Structure formats: C-alpha cells, structure tokens
Amino acid sequence: MQQVKKGDTVKVHYHGKLEDGSTFDSSAGREPLEFEVGGGMVIPGFDNGVTGMAIGEKKTIHIPADEAYGPKQDELIMEFPKDRFPQDMTPEVGMQLAMNNGAGQQLPVTITEVKEDVVVLDANHPLAGKDLIFDLELVAIDGGSPLIIMP
Structure with missing residues (x-):
C-alpha cells in the first residue's frame, strides 16, 4: 500500500x-x-x-x-491615524483592509479597535x-x- x-x-x-x-x-x-x-x-x-x-x-x-x-507578533499591531482613512469610509472592528507597505506590496490588515483619533490595525495572519x-x-x-x- x-x-x-x-x-x-x-x-x-x-x-x-x-x-x-x-x-x-x-x-x-x-x-x-x-x-x-x-x-x-x-x-x-x-x-x-x-x-x-x-x-x-x-x-x-x-x-x-x-x-x-x-505566534501572534506584537510588532505587526499598529495604530493608524483616523484622518488618514478615506473620508467616505467609517472604520469598524473586524473590517479587513489592504495597506501598501511603501515598496508596492499590499499587506492584509484587520481593524481590531477604533479609538477617538486612531484605528488599531493587526497585520498578523488571522x-x-x-x-x-x-x-x-x-x-x-x-x-x-x-x-x-x-x-
């Protein structure tokens, strides 16, 4: 066999x-x-x-x-200014987005928290x-x- x-x-x-x-x-x-x-x-x-x-x-x-x-990596969790989001977008916990890393690569991120002035993004694999x-x-x-x- x-x-x-x-x-x-x-x-x-x-x-x-x-x-x-x-x-x-x-x-x-x-x-x-x-x-x-x-x-x-x-x-x-x-x-x-x-x-x-x-x-x-x-x-x-x-x-x-x-x-x-x-393991979940703390360095892949970041705060992003709310005013940098498109004006017609309302960030919500659980929303999945793609960020550009500056070198032309897209990085999938998930919104884990929405604060007054910043949104917490997690780039760890789900x-x-x-x-x-x-x-x-x-x-x-x-x-x-x-x-x-x-x-």
Missing part, C-alpha cells in the same frame, strides 16, 4: 477547526486540496500530518501554532497564535519526480 512521502503530490479533503470547535476552512463542496508534500505550499504541520497516510485513510491532526501560522485541528481524508497520491531518469 502506497504511503505519502516528501515529494509526492497529494489530494486531500480537509475540515479545519479551532479548539473551540468552530470551522475556519473546509474543502467540502470543492475539489480536494492538491499540493506537493514538503514543497512549502502548506503550513508545516499539515505537511507532517499527511506524511505516511494511504489513499482512503482518514485521520484528525492537531497542529500547534508554531507549526501553523506561528490564525496566528492559534492551535489548529484538521480532519483529513487522503484522496490521491502522485509519486514525486524520479531522481534518476533512464534514457
């Missing part, structure tokens, strides 16, 4: 939950997630979780924050600092490219 190893391309159905049981993502009703194991396409804990699985196997994995989106739980089902394995190719 073939088992997943680094370099394989796999297809996985998943249901991602937080420790309180709330769902943050799922492949239900969509195509399974396809990625190369060890290729840096998914969080490290997800890569590790599918390694060794066989087609049709189902399991639940628990991924600590350090193997997911990392799942940073959280342990994640995934219910997995391995649908397919495509072996990696052979290291030696015969002529």
